[in-house]
Amino acid sequence: MYLFSKIPQFPNSQIPRFPNSSILRFPDSHILCFFLLLTSYLSFAQSFSHTDTLRGGLRPERTSFDVKHYNLSVKVDITNKSISGSNEISFGVVEKTKKIQIDLFANMIVDKISMKGKSLSFKRDGNAIFIQFPNELTKGSNEKILIEYHGQPRAAVRPPWDGGFSWTKDPEGNPWVTVSCEGLGASVWWPCKDHPADEPESADIHVEVPSELTAVSNGNLISKVAKGSTTQWNWHVSYPINTYNISLNIAKYAHWSEQLTQLNGKTLDLDYYVLEKNLDKARAHFQQSREMLLIFEKYFGPYPFPKDGYCLVETDYWGMEHQSAVAYGNHYKNNPFGFDFIIIHESAHEWFGNSISCSDHADLWIHEATGTYAEAVYLEEKMGKDMTQKYLNGQKERIKGKYPIVGPYGVNYQSPDSDMYFKGTWMFHTIRSIVNDDLLWFKTIKDFCLDFYHKNTSTEEVVRYFDNKLNKNIKPLMDFYLFMTEYPTLEYKYLGGTLTYRWKNLPDNIHMPVDLLKGKSDKIRLTPTQNWQELKIENGFQFDTEHFLMNVEKLN
Template sequence: MRYFSAVFFITFFSLQPIMAQVLSNKQSFTEADTLRGSLRPERNFDVLKYHLNVKVQPEERFISGFNTITFKAEEDLPIMQIDLFANMQVDSILYRGEKMDYDRKFDAVFVEMLPEISQSTVDSLQFFYSGNPVVAKNAPWDGGFVFDKDEEGNHFIAVAVQGTGASLWYPNKDHQSDEPEEALIEVAVPNDLMNVSNGRFIGKEVLKDGYTQWNWKVDSPINNYNIVVNIGNYVHFSDTYKDLDLDYYVLPYNLEKAKTQFEEVKVMMDCFYEKFGAYPFEKDGFKLVETPYLGMEHQSAVAYGNEYKKGYLGNDLSGTGIGLKWDFIIIHESGHEWFGNSITAKDIADMWIHEGFTTYSEAVYIECRWGKEEALEYLQGIRQSIGNTSALIGSYGVNSEGSGDMYSKGANLLNTIRSIYDDDELWWKTLKDYTETYRHCTITSQMTEEFFDKAVATDLKPVFDQYLRFSGIPVLQLKKDQDGFSYRWKADVEEFKMPVDVLIGGKELRLQATDEWQTYPGNVNLREIRVNEPEFYVNTAVVD
C-alpha cells in the first residue's frame, strides 16, 4: 500500500500537468483568453519563418533581441496581432525600414500596418524586445524560464512554455494552428556556456562582449512552444540510427551515465519506426538535451531531466512494476515527436491528440519489447490516475484544454478502439497511415475521429463522443431474466452503441451492445460474466 500511495501521489500531482501547463480547469474566460485563443481578423496571416536572435544574461535573468517574422497575408491586413507577454518591453517594431505604431492589450500587441498589407502579400516585420521573462516556479508544471546552477556551480538555464505560451519570452503568433515552415535561432550566452536549440547546429560566433552566439537552423514546421534555449556547460556525443543523426548534450559529470542510458533511444526507434513510421524530422536530427527540469517534447531537442533512472524519476506510474523497465522521459517525450510535434492540435482544446496518443505510445513500446499482455497490464495500471470528472475536450477559441485525464484516459480510449477493431493488422496499418497522412499537419479532433472511424465497419462516432465529450465512461448494465440475461449500455450519448467482449465461464463472447436491452439466452450466472477489462475501458453494473 505504501508503494501504491507514492505512485498515486506522483500521478495526480505530477503526471497530469506534465508537458501541459494549460491544465487550469477554468470554467469562465476573459477577453485576454479570447485574444490568445481565437483566430481573429488580426491573425489572418500565415507564418512562414522566424529568425530569432536573442542575448541571455544569466546573472540579470534578462533577455533582449528581435524576431523577424516572415508571413503571408491570408486576407487584407490593416492590423496585425503579435503576441508578447505584458511584462516584456516592446523596444520597436520595424516594417519596410519604418517604425510602426502599436497598441497593447493584455499579452497582445496590435501593429498598425501602413500601408495596409494586401491579401497574398509575402513580407516580414522585425520585432525588437527585451525584459525579464517569467521565471517558472516548478517547471515543467508551470511555464517560464528556469535559471539554475549545475553541481559544479555553472549556470544551467532552460525554458518550458507549452500552454502558458511561447510569447512568454519571444514575440510570435502564439496559436497552435500556425507553425513557421522554418526557423533560425541565434542565441548569445557567456563564453563559458553553450546554447542548444532546435534543429541543426550551423556554427557559432565569438562576440566582443564576452559572449558567444550559437546558431541553429530548423528546416521543418515547428510549433511556437517547441522553440527553446538550453544553456549550460554541455558536452556533446553522438550516434546514428539508420540515416537519422542522434545527438546528445549532457553535463560533463553525467557523460558516462548518459552513454549507457541513451542506448534505449535506438531500441525505441526500432519500435516507433515500425508502428508509427519514420522519424518525422530527419532533416533536423534527433537530440536529447539534459535540462534542470524533468522533461518536455521540444521538437528535435527533447528535454531530458529524468536523472538517468528507469521509470518516472525511479517510480512506476502504473503501479505494476512494468514502468520500471524503461526510461519514462525518453519514451514519452520522444513519442511526442510523432504525436504533438508532427501531428499538432490546431486548438489546445484538442490536446488529447497530443497526450492520449503519446501515452498510448508508452504501451506500444512495452508491447514491442515485452509483449501485448504486459502492455495491457500497464494500460490498466495507469487507469488509477483517471478522475472522470470532466471531458477530455476543452473549450475552443479561449486557449483552454480539457481534463488532465487526456493522458491515461486518452490512451485507454485508443486501446479500446483497437479492441473494437478486433484486427491487429488493420489497427497497426491505420495507426501508421494516420501518422503519415497528417505528418507535419495541424488538425482537429474531428479529423482524428473520422480517420479511425472510416477504417473499420463499426460506427465509432458514439464511442469517441462518449469518451471525449463527456466526463464518464459507458456502463455495461446486466440483469437476470427468465431466458438468460439481458444487457445494455448506460451512457451520456443518445443511442449509444459499442461492441464489447465478455467472458462467460471462461469463453469469450462479443456482445453488440446498444442502449436498448437485449437478451442472451441460456442459464448464466451473472457473477460468471466478466468484461475483458484489459482491452475495454468500461464499467459494469448488475441491476434489478
C-alpha cells in the same frame, strides 16, 4: 439538477464550441444525449478572461497573415536574469489588412517594430500587440517585420507545468538555464504569433551566452560565432514547428553524436547534450532511444524530422517534447517495466504533437492521448500484451472523470487534469478491442501518421479519419469518450441461468460491443443496446473490463 448559474461565463458571449458530431444529434429516442452534452458543458466550471480570448481566438488580425519563418536572436544575461534581442517575422498576406496581432507578455518591453527600415506604430492590449501598417497589405504579398525587445521573462514556478525561464545551477554550481512554456505560451519570452494553428515553415534561432557555456536549441547547429566573452550559437529548423517547441537550454554540457540506420535504410543523426558529470551514465541510459526510434518507425512511420535529426537535452525539469531537442530530466531512471517513460513519451511527441499538431489547445488530446498510447505500443513490442495490459491497468487507475477531454475552443484552454493522457489512451485501447483486427488497427495508426505528416488538425478531422479507415462507425463512441466525463455503463441482471443486460447511458447510435469471458479462453461478443437483451449462460462469467473502458453495474 444542474443550475444554470453554474454555466461558466465567456467573454463576448462566447460559449464553448464543439465540432459537429453524430453524438450531438437529438432524435427523440436519444434524448439522453442532450443531458450528457449538458453535463459536459457544465463541467467547464471556469471563467475565461479577455486575455484568454486574445491568446486563444482567431480574429482577422490573426487570420489575415500566415507566418513563413521566424529569425529569432536572443542574448541571455544570466546575472540579471534577463534577455534582449529581436525576431524577424516573414509572413504571407492571406487577406488584405492594415493591422495584425503579435503576442508578447506584457512584462517584456518592445523597443521598436519596423518594416523595411521604417518604424511601425503599435498598441498593446495586455499580452497582445496590435501592429498598424501605414498602407494596406495586399493579399498574396510576402512581408517582413522586425521586432526588437528586452526584459526579464517570467520565472518558471513548477516547470514544465507552470513554466517560464528556469535560472538554476547544476550540481557543480555552474549556471543552468532552461525554458518550458507549453500552455503558458512562447510569447512569455519571445514575440510571435502565439497560436497553434499557425506554425512557421522553418526557423532560425541565435542564442548568445557566456563562452564557457553551451546553448542548445532546435534543429541543426549551423555555426558558433565568438564575440569576446560570449558566443552566439546559431541553429536552423528545417520544418514547421509549434511556437512552444522553440526553446533554449544553456549549461556546461557534454555532447556526443551517433548515427542510426533506420528501417527505411536511411541514416538519422542522433545528438545528446548532458551535464558533464552525467556523461558516462547518460551514454548507457540513452541507448534505449535507439531501440525506441526503430519501434516507433515500425508502427508510426519514419522519424518526422530527418534533416534536423533527433536529440535529447538534459534539463532541470522532468521533460518536454521540444522538437528535435527533446527535454529530458528524469535522472536516468527506468520505471518498473524497464524503460524511462520520459524518453519514450516525450520522444513519441515527435510524431504526435510535433508532426501531427492540434489547431486549438482544446484539442491537445491529439498530442497527449496518442503520445501516451505510444508508450503501450513500445512496451507491447518489447515485452508482449500481458505486461502491457498491466501497464495500461495502472494508467486506468489515474483517470479522474471530472472534465471532458476536449475543452472550449478559442480561449487557450488548459485542461485541469490528466484525463487527456490516460482516458485518451484507454479510448484507443478500447477501439483496438472493438476493431478486433490488429493488422487493420496498426495500419490505421501508421496511415494516420503518414497522412497527417506535418499537419495541423482538429478533433473533428481526426475522429472522422479513424471512423472512415476502421469502417466501424466508431465516431459516436469516440465523441462520447472525448466530450463526456463518464464511462459507458453496462447494467446487468443474472437469474436462473439467464443473463439480462443493456447499456444504461449509451444511445443506440453508439455501437459498442463488449466481450463476456467464460473460463480462461472462452469469449462471447455481445452487442448491447438501450433495450434489455437475454443470454442463457452458466454462472462464472465476467465482463472484460481490461480491454473495454466501461463501468459494469449488477442490478438486484
